[in-house]
Amino acid sequence: MTTEKQYRVIGTRPVRPDGVDKVTGRAVYGADVTLPRMIHGKILRSPHAHARIRGIDTREAERYPGVLAVVTAEDLPDVDVVLAVGEGGDVNMRDASHNIMASGKVLYQGHAVAAVAAVSPHVALEALKRIKVDYEPLPPVLDVRKAMAADAPLLHEDLFTDTMGQRSEHPSNIASHLIAEEGDIEQGFREASVVVEREFVTHTVHQGYIEPHAAVAEWRDDGQLTIWCSTQGAFSVREQVAQILKHPISQVKVVPTEIGGGFGGKISVYLEPVAALLSRKAGRPVKMVMDRAEVLAATGPTPGTYMKVKVGADAQGNITAAHAYLAFEAGAYPGSPIGAGCTTVFAPYRLKNVRIDGFDVLVNKPKSNAYRAPGATQAEFAAEVVMDEICEKLGMDPLEFRRKNGAKEGDWRPFGPPYTRIGAIECVEAAQASEHWKTPLVKEAGSSRRRGRGVASGYWMNWGGTSSCTGRLNPDGTVALLEGSTDIGGTRASIAMQFAEAFGIAYERVRPQVVDTDTVGYNDVTGGSRVTFGTGYAAYALAKQMQREIAAKLAAIWEVDPESVTVEGDRYSAGDKSVNLVEAANLISEQGQQVVTSVTTTPHNRSGAFATHIVDVEVDVETGKVEILRYTAVQDVGKAIHPSYVEGQMQGGVAQGIGWALNEEYIYDENGSLRNASLLDYRMPTALDIPMIETILVEVFNPDHPYGVRGVGEVPIVPPPAAISNAIYDAVGVRMTTLPISPARLCAEIMAKNSARA
Amino acid sequence: MHAIQYAAPRTLQDALEILQEYGAKARILAGGTDLIVQAGTGARSVDVIVDGKRIPELMHLAFDPADGLTIGAAVPCCRIYEDPQISRRYPGLADAVSIIGGMAIQGRASVGGNLCNASPAADSVPALIAYRATALIVGPKGEREVPVERFCTAPGRTVLGEDELLLSLHLPTPPPRSGAAYLRFIPRNEMDIAEVGVGVSLTLDEQGTISGARIALAAVAPTPLFVPEAGDSLAGSAPTEESFRRAAQIARDASRPINDIRGTIEHRKHLVGVLTRRALERALERARQAG
């Protein structure tokens, strides 16, 4: 490990700049934006999961008093097939266009077919009832395995399977088949003394961000389009809207509002282009806000899956071979996070013989989208449950097994160069040393309750991406720091802290703001755990660049060689001349000059984040209900810039992972109608369902970042389902291989086990 | 556009007149935690909302050892469990009203509304049945009384005529050596609708033998389900694990659940058995404490 540097700002826990506004209700979110003359848009959605649209008659809605515009797919331009690598999967812009307004066919219940703008939301809703859509219902395909069958109804007659660049002969619902292979698995399984193979099923799960999607669009007569919206990436919205509407990108300005959660679900546009079209037609600003049912039924959840994992190990507990078959539901258009599933499935392990097959499969459900470590939670759930069973068969301690087989720098990984410096093993060791692991668990808890402990590891890769920042030195020596990265998890604080550290000033003297796309340089989306890493990197570069500019300007004033100006904290000196930042700012401004500096950086980030979690559960064996008693999350965070926010990310990820493990799922009927499109019946955990989550921060320096930062936001959602399933096994002796492990599912397994024994 | 009228009568008479004028298009508003939600989603179409909270009789809550407990139809749940005397005398009712929704909901939601909404999953109804509660109904032709187990007729439907309203609920004073309990199963720890609910009451004689018991179920039939034969099976028996299991089995056999998003038939039937036994155990404990 590198020697610990002494930091002034990094590692402290200052108050976040956006905190007061948020807790006092002053912060402006998507639905809070109001413009003069603004009207309201609503979307008509398909009641069918799969149907051909024979015709749409909007005449009566257009005549309805108070209606100012009606649009359908006919109003959208024909979009080119541009494949953009998006968060969690590839985005074909033509598909994206059809997803926001169905063209020819509806492919899931909730698919948008028309939109109305009117003087009030109520009038718009009444007008929607007057739009007549003539549907020819088609049989829906709702299950990934059925969709893969040769005789399955096809969602797209022109879709063929791409197997590593080769196209299938016949059209299929399988959009792609990825293969990653190393060594010889046949040989590896022959060398094994224990082999475990299991099948897994998981269901569609939503990110569950509390703020529904909202957008306001104003299309002026001169073609200038401004969009206010809640998004993870204003520049991405600008690009998507420009492409979908075939409008010059220079004429689109996106103003990001505060965001009430996204977790990957607020990257794709849904409302923005529709609001823009309605605004163009109506000649007035248009606001659109989804309700909760629309959010659940018609945005981008993370896919359900069918998976099969087989692992072999020798008698000493070395993994000899591993095979994963992962089939992910893309939803209505290609682009599930199958690639990421393949990359992460066995990531915590050093493997010599491995094969991974991944399938991206279309079904009549909403187009899936990124959700915190997209694809990894499903894939690693399967792998980590199998690893637990291997340990059981070998009689081996599951953490010792993970330490022994842990991946290290230089080890193979699928779809990428070998690992760089990573902290997989360090996390396992920290878990072994934890209070939690060392405290024995009493298994009996009354006549109908049993307790168990489980562990699981997880991995999520890091992404660098492009970030830009602008800094302006104010006369009082403070710095206005303009950013373009949506702040979801406290990044205004973590970026300002890195800037303050590098610039030699106090954190309180930095004023970070997230600004619109015309005001700051390009920024990739807030996603891929990248902002504290990537935008922090840009802020560091900005600080250094501003110091050089200040030094150069002072050198000109002092008539000395710029090289001779030294910087020590906020003090600039050359020979007998020495000024602090306030004095420097004034000297420079007396010359009629200002320090306004912009940088754009695209750092490599070859690292990744590993985590190991420990959980104790209590199972009511008579009802199948699981209580989480204690939870410890250990994670390699590189360097915790603001430890509270790192802990918050870890706790939040675990909370979502617990929901996924125990109760969250989309429930469809046989026609493909979503039955639980409300937060009453789509059961996310409440405060009473989750204990205080203990965190252990492991800091293995990331050589790709000046302060050693790793992305921390995503990996904590990965281990919980497997850890909980393993703990349940420890408690009651049944292997739960379907998510969620709802009381009904667990109770049925426990009863089956009891009657088999009787 | 659909506009809704709001009326806040101050007397029972005024309220009844509005009901007579608008019939099925008018609905009484108590806490509104069902009505407003249903009107918002279009699940119930309403033209006139008649707020009952200004009518004194509907907000009346009183206990008297001789007469028992009277709960005005619009009294919010929190007033019941915050009253120490009532929650001590009617712990089975307190069980139910303190788990409806969360604290914010309990500040508004009424037992009357819970009953009139006629959801098969309503939490307070099995407890009311276990306590032999009766519903006092008023209409243009005067008052009538209906046992709570006969109040709901189908999901969302009750014995109330279009021109009638629920005035109050009446629970007799529990006999000595009696106890009651309500248990509900939900997948999370709050904010869920019952997958199964079981309300029970039992009374012991001086020797400690069960002299009578009542068992009612939630979420396993189109209406809250009273299972008299389950309670009757306990009369004359000692309160043992075996007699409780037998009663639980009868309750389980009587239940007629469906598969829906909140539970499966198998799990629900199984839970009826488990919860009935556990509720009986808790009621027994309370009966023994009551002395």
Place this chain on the structure above:
Amino acid sequence: MVSASGSTLGELIESLDSQYPGLKARLVEGERLRSGLAVFVNGIQIPSRLNARIAADADIYFSPAIAGG
């Protein structure tokens, strides 16, 4: 792991294609690298362009482009 020569990505793929006929078709679409493909040179991802210059002795990885959330 295979060895191939070329000073640009395009030349490298030509050389690979002569060793493994058909490979080019899987990596290249028209005049461009297939979309959704990532290229790593010595562990670092480079822009996916056929004219990207490649140093001698470099380790090259082709992989499906995988994004985050």
